[in-house]
Amino acid sequence: MNLSAQLNETAKKFAEKPAYYFMGQASTYAELDGVITKFASGLEKLGVQKGDHIALLLGNSPHFIISLYGALRLGVTVIPINPIYTADEIGYILNNGDVKAVVALDLALPLVEKVHTNLPKIEHYVFCETKPESLVLSEIETLSVYPKMKSFTKVVASGDLTFQGSELKDDDTAIILYTSGTTGKPKGAMLTHKNLYSNAKDVGQYLKMNNDDRVVTVLPMFHVFCLTVALNAPLLSGATLLIAPKFSPKEIFALIKGQAATVFAGVPTMYNFLYQYPEGNTEDLKSLRICISGGASLPVALLKNFEQKFSVMISEGYGLSEAAPVTCFNPLDRPRMPGSIGRSILHVENKVVDELGEEVPVGGVGELIVRGPNVMKGYYKMPEETAAAIRNEWLHTGDMARMDEEGYFYIVDRKKDLIIVGGYNVYPREVEEVIYNHPDVVEVAVLGVPDPNQGEAVSAFVVSKNPELSKEQVLEYCKEHLAKYKVPTTIEFLEELPKNTTGKILRRALKTQVTQAVGK
Structure with a gap:
């Protein structure tokens, strides 16, 4: 199939059921x-x-x-x-x-x-x-x-x-998704018909999608998150797509309420905008049975604040283009673990390994690797990169993670974003989670910057809703909740953080801005 x-x-x-609504037409x-x-x-x-x-x-x-x-x-x-x-x-x-x-x-x-x-x-x-x-x-x-x-x-x-x-044929290439190209030119991940179908079917079953669902499709369709979770899976389930051409908190609230949407899928930035929107209320979202978050790590503080304000559960998952994309989701039939990307979905295996490829003990940090019918056949015209990414049928994600005793996975950070301060490992997400808990902080991104004494130092870039918030106050807050070597040495306030079209915060672009500023 x-x-x-x-x-x-x-x-x-x-046959006669609406497949989609778009701009007033069905x-x-x-x-x-x-x-x-x-x-x-x-x-x-x-x-x-x-x-x-x-x-x-x-x-x-x-x-x-x-x-x-x-x-x-x-x-x-x-x-x-x-x-x-x-x-x-x-x-x-x-x-x-x-x-x-x-x-x-x-x-x-x-x-x-x-x-x-x-x-x-x-x-x-x-x-x-x-x-x-x-x-x-x-x-x-x-x-x-x-x-x-x-x-x-x-x-x-x-x-x-x-x-x-x-x-x-199952192995025929159906889609080539060009990755963002964190190093060099973008790479084209070749996804087969089997990759796409299996992941859409398994995600739909995992999230219990059915023909009564009405799914808000506002994530960019050209992005793999939308492609599988908010387009292919709903269509395979006989659900109705509520297509939004762009994201606007006002329009999304109106769409969900006006069309009695049951499923909303978004990236953390979207949830932040919805949470911060002053006119949004519980009544607007009462028809939703579930919200889905992916594309980037969802800060625990934002998850709890959103759920408390709107009385709707957010299920966080994880995926990447090379896996069509979903590998994990928080289950709907058991307690959700805040901060976790959930458990392996149907037919997909995830495990955490060390640099030698050996599985680490429960609770230990290592690289997350994935195996299943959703894993790409390779990068288009790039055999060496393919061989580096897929080893013994396992896709190496480049993400650092840990697994708890119940099989829930937690993304610690991107392997390449690790900050080493005087020999100690600092994961940017851990620092970001702390700063996100400050009541005046809207967004934050943490980077490693060169330091002549420690090798690297932690630097935080903050968007605040309180113009009176000072750098000293943020630093004091960090000192209360972080070990000394994890505390940022610098705090910079920005009007906004650089993002891609899905709303994902771009640490790489931010690092470029910082490097250019230092160069001047």
Whole structure:
């Protein structure tokens, strides 16, 4: 079984049930499945064949779902790309990913014009109309890329509802997800049909998703967290997607209340914004049966404050692109452990090992490694990096973790973010958890900075809601709750912390800012 085939089965079972709501419009499962089939057929008529690569430069919209599932039905490999990337970033992925066709909003056409001259392999640019077709045509007829332009609407219209799709094998590459590239250029994680289907199915079962659920889909669809947890798993379960094109606390509160949402998935920053939103109240979220957090570690103070304010449980999980992505979740049928990423989900094994690959004792800190049907087949055109990441069927995550006696895992920090102060290990998250507990702190990020005496020192960057809060007060607070070597030597107040499009705080970008500032 695969995502495309399962969606077709779901459409037969729940034909008249809404598959999604978007900007006041709805589509049933039967309608969605039909458009997907026609898009797949339309792509084939353009000359796109099984095994070709197609890129999606799309935000949260029905266009993304139709393009994704249509391409998968044809047997095409999909490469989702963040549409706000720069021309250079997009150009690199399109070139490295050997892309044959691109599906993009008409709003992205100026960006397409910038990159296409260096991408001779791309034969078609399918533009999704957000404006009247006549207006779009008048804008693109002067572009040099115009001869390769195709209308999304016309591609669908040209398709055949009787199209049967391609025969898909479990090990066929379904999606290539380019990682953020913490070192060097981004790497393309190749996820197979089996990877995606197994993880979506297992996550859906673990979270008890069903056809009565109404899932808020506001995380970026091009991101693997949304892709599996808030898109694929709900669609396989016959649930209804409540698609939000962007995150806004006011609009999310209104969407949840107005559409009686039952599931919300977000990153910690989203929960922080919702918690801080002055007009939000328990009544707005009373329809939710569960909130899901992932993408970054959720501060325990924020988890407790949010749950107390809104009377809804947050289940924190863990995943990474290379694992399609989920490996752990806090169970729904037993007590949740604050600060934990939960236990291994169905069919997935997690364990904590030392540098020799030996499992560490319960409570000991080591690298988290993962094995299961969700683990990628490798990095695209990068055999050496693949061999370094996957050893003896185990995916090495690069995250430091520990496991308790009940099998709950706790992320300590990224291996590369470890701060060594005079020979002592300091994990940034531990310091961040303490500072997050201060009532005046909204956000915090902790970094290691060079120190002539200790090798490294701890530095904290704080966003406060109290303009009167002083550096001295934060330091005193830290001294009360941390060992001396863990206490930050410097506290810097910022208006905001750098984040990516999912809202994840970017320590790397912050470190670059600090390095540049020191250099000046």
